[in-house]
Amino acid sequence: EPEVTQTPSHQVTQMGQEVILRCVPISNHLYFYWYRQILGQKVEFLVSFYNNEISEKSEIFDDQFSVERPDGSNFTLKIRSTKLEDSAMYFCATNRVFQETQYFGPGTRLLVL
Amino acid sequence: AQTVTQSQPEMSVQEAETVTLSCTYDTSENNYYLFWYKQPPSRQMILVIRQEAYKQQNATENRFSVNFQKAAKSFSLKISDSQLGDTAMYFCAFMKQGGTGNQFYFGTGTSLTVIP
Numbered sequence: 001e002p003e004v005t006q007t008p009s010h011q012v013t014q015m016g017q018e019v020i021l022r023c024v025p026i027s028n029h030l031y032f033y034w035y036r037q038i039l040g041q042k043v044e045f046l047v048s049f050y051n052n053e054i055s056e057k058s059e060i061f062d063d064q065f066s067v068e069r070p071d072g073s074n075f076t077l078k079i080r081s082t083k084l085e086d087s088a089m090y091f092c093a094t095n096r097v098f099q100e101t102q103y104f105g106p107g108t109r110l111l112v113l
Numbered sequence: 114a115q116t117v118t119q120s121q122p123e124m125s126v127q128e129a130e131t132v133t134l135s136c137t138y139d140t141s142e143n144n145y146y147l148f149w150y151k152q153p154p155s156r157q158m159i160l161v162i163r164q165e166a167y168k169q170q171n172a173t174e175n176r177f178s179v180n181f182q183k184a185a186k187s188f189s190l191k192i193s194d195s196q197l198g199d200t201a202m203y204f205c206a207f208m209k210q211g212g213t214g215n216q217f218y219f220g221t222g223t224s225l226t227v228i229p
Contacts, residue, residue, distance in 0.1 A: 033216070043158075043204060045216040056216055089156065093217075100146045100208060102217060104158040 002026040004105035006092050012111045016081050021108045023075040023092030032075045033093040033102060034067065036060070043091065049075065082112045115140045117207050119220035126195045127228050133180075134190045134223045136205030142166075144210035147181065147188045148217070152202040161203070164188065166210070192225075200227045 005024045013019050025032055034046040048055040049067050066078045075094075079086055089109050093102040116139045126132035138147070149161040164172045164181050171179050176196075180189045192199055205220040 035217070035219075042221045043217075043219040045218070048216060058216070091158065100215075101148070101160055101163060103160075104150070106157040 004092055004094055004103050006090075006105040006108050008108060009106065010109045010111075012113065013082055015084060015112055019079050019082055019110060021077045021079075021090050021092075021110070023077075023094075023105055024073060025075055025092070025094035026103060029094035029096050029103070031055075031095050031097070031102075032067075032069070034077045035091045035093060035104075036088040037091065037107075038085075038088045046077070046090075079110075082110075084112050086110060087112045115142070115207050115209070115218045117205050117218050117220040119203075119205055119223050121223045122221070123224045123226070125226040125228055126192075128195055128197060130195055131191060131193045132195055132225065134192075134203050134205075134225065136188045136190070136220055138186050138188065138205070138207050138218075140186070140207065140209075142209050146208045146210065147179075148206040148208070149177070149179070149188075149190045150204045150206060151199075152204060152222070153198075153200070158204065162190065195227045197227050197229060199225060201225060 007022045032049045035043050037043045045058050047057040047061045064080050069075050089107045091107045092105040095102045118137045145166045147164045150158045151161045152158045162174045162177050176193045178191045202222045204222045206217040
């Protein structure tokens with residue numbers, strides 16, 4: 001069964017550094033999302049993306065964050081200048097058009113030191 | 114704004130027994146979807162069951178069923194014949210209707226442990 005994949009599984013970075021998290025959606029899925037889960041807290045929505053543009057974003061998704069689909073397959077989340085509070089598990093999710101169920105990747109655990 | 118509340122941070126159940134996980138939500142929407150996702154220690158969230166708000170019949174998937182009470186804004190998950198593999202974090206999630214591309218609103222989760 002096709003799955004959403006994410007790389008890397010773990011990333012450690014220094015505060016102020018840029019990180020790029022990558023997601024490979026299920027092949028016929030056209031809607032993409034990023035969520036994050038700070039340790040011990042609920043999963044929070046960051047952004048949704050469709051047709052090469054952002055559909056919706058939350059208050060968390062400020063100017064330090066950006067998303068793109070550079071090569072038609074990978075869907076990336078970039079954090080330009082990481083802060084300590086960006087430490088979290090970041091989940092990518094995707095779904096088909098007219099399908100409400102979102103399929104989640106295994107996550108990338110980001111640790112900012 | 115939509116909120117989802119799971120009031121049971123942790124629960125345990127004996128293997129083969131039945132357990133019910135609670136979820137309540139608040140919304141002014143009339144049409145929406147509700148989901149239960151399971152997050153095992155491997156950390157990938159997996160869909161357990163979904164319910165369309167316009168459907169009166171409660172959804173069932175094998176050993177998993179829901180008790181959807183729209184007026185009370187309650188959406189509990191019942192797991193029958195619990196198995197060791199059911200040990201996981203369970204998240205309740207809400208999504209507005211209105212096409213795909215809508216965000217999920219998650220509860221804080223319930224950590225379920227199945228005891229041999």
